Amino acid sequence: MSQPAVNGVSCVGKVLTLDNMNPNVRKVEYAVRGPIVQRAMQIERELKQGVKKPFTEVIKANIGDAHAMGQKPITFFRQVLALCSYPELLEDNNFPEDAKKRAQRILDSCGGHSIGEKTPPCVRQDVARYIERRDGGIPSNPDNIYLSTGASDAIVTILKLLTCGEGHTRTGVMIPIPQYPLYSATVADQGAVQISYYLDEDRCWSLDVQELRRALDAAKQHCNPRVLCIINPGNPTGQVQSRQCIEDVIRFAKEEHLFLMADEVYQDNVYAEGSKFHSFKKVLFDMGPEYSSTVEMASFHSTSKCYMGECGFRGGYMEVINMDPEVKAQLTKLVSVRLCPPVPGQALLDLVVNPPQPDEPSYTSFMKERTDVLAALAEKARLTEEIFNTVPGITCNPVQGAMYTFPRITLPQKAIIKAKEEGQEPDMFYCMRLLEEKGICLVPGSGFGQKEGTFHFRMTILPPTDKLKIVLERICEFHQWFTQDAFV
Amino acid sequence: MSQPAVNGVSCVGKVLTLDNMNPNVRKVEYAVRGPIVQRAMQIERELKQGVKKPFTEVIKANIGDAHAMGQKPITFFRQVLALCSYPELLEDNNFPEDAKKRAQRILDSCGGHSIGEKTPPCVRQDVARYIERRDGGIPSNPDNIYLSTGASDAIVTILKLLTCGEGHTRTGVMIPIPQYPLYSATVADQGAVQISYYLDEDRCWSLDVQELRRALDAAKQHCNPRVLCIINPGNPTGQVQSRQCIEDVIRFAKEEHLFLMADEVYQDNVYAEGSKFHSFKKVLFDMGPEYSSTVEMASFHSTSKCYMGECGFRGGYMEVINMDPEVKAQLTKLVSVRLCPPVPGQALLDLVVNPPQPDEPSYTSFMKERTDVLAALAEKARLTEEIFNTVPGITCNPVQGAMYTFPRITLPQKAIIKAKEEGQEPDMFYCMRLLEEKGICLVPGSGFGQKEGTFHFRMTILPPTDKLKIVLERICEFHQWFTQDAFV
Structure with missing residues (x-):
């Protein structure tokens, strides 16, 4: 099968090969x-x-697939999801009243009262309120919440927004080593430059700002470092960052004019005596307006980990802070092309950020x-x-x-x-x-x-x-x- | 707030702005x-x-959000989804036996018997069997089926694989005008080149191969045309392509060494007297081995349209045909970075491709x-x-x-x-x-x-x-x- 050359490229064989693919x-x-x-x-x-x-x-x-390893789903969450999927069950007396109330609320916020529709329900408000409770009252604006198909989706989107330039002006992305390979994969896929900073194994995989500085200074020779990615608690390394360390990182990001990406999907998974989860946002705001009104940041969360482990539902969100409003408009446009994250995952996320309260029948179980x-x-x-x-x-x-x-x-x-x-x-x-x-x-x-x-x-x-x-x-x-x- | 320049780029103001974003x-x-x-x-x-x-x-x-406009979901689908979400309902006598059987089968194929897990259930086999029935027995290999988060996700992935080159060797993508703007958006996002071919409004938005040729010849001057996208039935134009037209398009794609993308998400939505849906794959195989063993193609389908209209579940798949095995390995790798499409959507897709049969209790309703x-x-x-x-x-x-x-x-x-x-x-x-x-x-x-x-x-x-x-x-x-x- 011989065919004419197009633009000097031979047309023999497959259209798409290992040699001419992306x-x-x-x-x-x-x-x-x-x-x-x-x-x-x-x-x-x-x-x-x-x-x-x-x-x-x-x-x-x-x-990290909890259910595949035998972890049981949280009953309340699955009850509400069943009610949302098949609302005839709202008449079923075997379901607790609070599960029905939650399901009804989610259905009411869906167009046509169906989770088969595309427009997100009122999940963003509930996420914002959850963040406020988590961070001791620091305000969270629902307009800064973007729902996503798991956290991965949002991480890819932010890295995409930040990638530009050619050659040594190409965007450099600082990622920890060891890292969760979504980061290196996305950096490669976007054609950005990976800047590796090493976690200190001898000090329980802690992050040292001196090492950030070493990595950054070396990278400035061949790219334009713009992003600093942090995974806390750490994957694959399991460390939990101290408050002091988070402060140091924020100060470094501000000094070096870096966009902070805080992957906080394991925020409920903290086990060690003396370890505590501190959200980057809370620490940022505690550092005062010099930081809280300037440092640009996105923080990521998901329904796949923590105590629920519902990877299959692909629920997630990010909160963006101090993002330029014009860039936000671009972000909104970009995510709307992909239509919406799966609505069952959005419904699940709504339950995770708004779980049963002490006065509700399902609370104890x-x-x-x-x-x-x-x-x-x-x-x-x-x-x-x-x-x-x-x-x-x-x-x-x-x-x-x-x-x-x-x-x-x-x-x-x-x-x-x-x-x-x-x-x-x-x-x-x-x-x-x-x-x-x-x-x-x-x-x-x-x-x-x-x-x-x-x-x-x-x-x-x-x-x-x-x-x-x-x-x-x-x-x-x-x-x-x-x-x-x-x-x- | 004045900061030192990095690589000659001023650091004053936001890290990420309209001017320095992607x-x-x-x-x-x-x-x-x-x-x-x-x-x-x-x-x-x-x-x-x-x-x-x-x-x-x-x-x-x-x-195109059917449920938001009041269309009711298909009862059987939602029953099975409720059963999968909350398997305690398998004991409930109000659910029909075939719904229970279907739910049990999906749960059995999930790790940990939970749709909260990440590994896809046995949906790909069922999709392949559906395609075989649809296309009168032409074989479909489950290894060629990739599940996706709605059809959009798969369309973006294939366009990404096909994009390479710089300047006038940049990948050119032929898309119909009028088109569904996912195509133009993805082409822009990937930095590929849009090649517009016009549908003929005076002939009920039909596709004319002469127009394809005109568009292609003009485009060869400034890019490397590699992909031909077809939407059939058409969005936004509502036409249904004749069998003859599909043959012509396939012949053109082969002659011009183009990768065919067939967006067939409306395959059940055909209304007009004398119109019939012909899948590109069926026509390709009917044209004999000269075509069926050479023309590279991906065909897309979704749970969002047709009679179910379940946009919110983001279920979808693509079948790739004649794709280079090395490229397929790259495709498999790429999709695995994004983990998996939402499992409730996969479960729904499994029901769509494997609906109630005449001997089952839910068939009539x-x-x-x-x-x-x-x-x-x-x-x-x-x-x-x-x-x-x-x-x-x-x-x-x-x-x-x-x-x-x-x-x-x-x-x-x-x-x-x-x-x-x-x-x-x-x-x-x-x-x-x-x-x-x-x-x-x-x-x-x-x-x-x-x-x-x-x-x-x-x-x-x-x-x-x-x-x-x-x-x-x-x-x-x-x-x-x-x-x-x-x-x-």
């Missing part, structure tokens, strides 16, 4: 669902076909379910640190918050050489071997970024406690075998 | 939710505050609801054409399919001059005036593109029949006043 998309990497997950799925199929393995099931501790989930997570965070640190060659920081541990692993030199011979990162080699031997699926640290010469993996703390113990013990066994016997 | 985003236009909708919302607030107007409510005929919705739309399509064409100066093509009419309006020269004085497109001026006088919200034709010197508006045919009649009559009255009295 080059930025090719640069995108996303380890959380990378080759290791594909191999895990393949092994699952093999197990089903009766292939003998040293284990009977694959345990996927690679992804709601609080019990919420507390139980968070207490179990805290216990699993503690167990994870404790068990990993019993093994020589695994060093695990406390899981202060979020849903992951990111322990450092010492690998034998022979394994590192062998991995490189096979063209793999050493921690990918390690995780692949763990998957084959023990049926446990983790994500290698190289997928999140790490200091040169160090190796890690990310594991979620989401499996039920009993299963988590087994997972931790199997990894410890494996590690001892891998480091002591496998490469002698 | 320039492609600034170029995006999206009329469907533009200034006219903002004014409509303002008028609604004024009415609530008791401001006197020549009408008592604003009727929004600007947006399901079919009645479906038929009633489509019959009412057909009646409204007929009414719309009939009533508009009674008025001199409004010329309305038959609404063969989809949900819109795009009549041509003749405007008095004086009105055109007045509009230009006010810096408005003449049809925007007309629609704004209509909104102020009659409380009816339409979208001016200029938001969709139209031949220079012609004027149109888009109106949905979605209001309930009684209301639609009133809307049509008011528009006719207004048009007579506007053309005969207002500018004398």
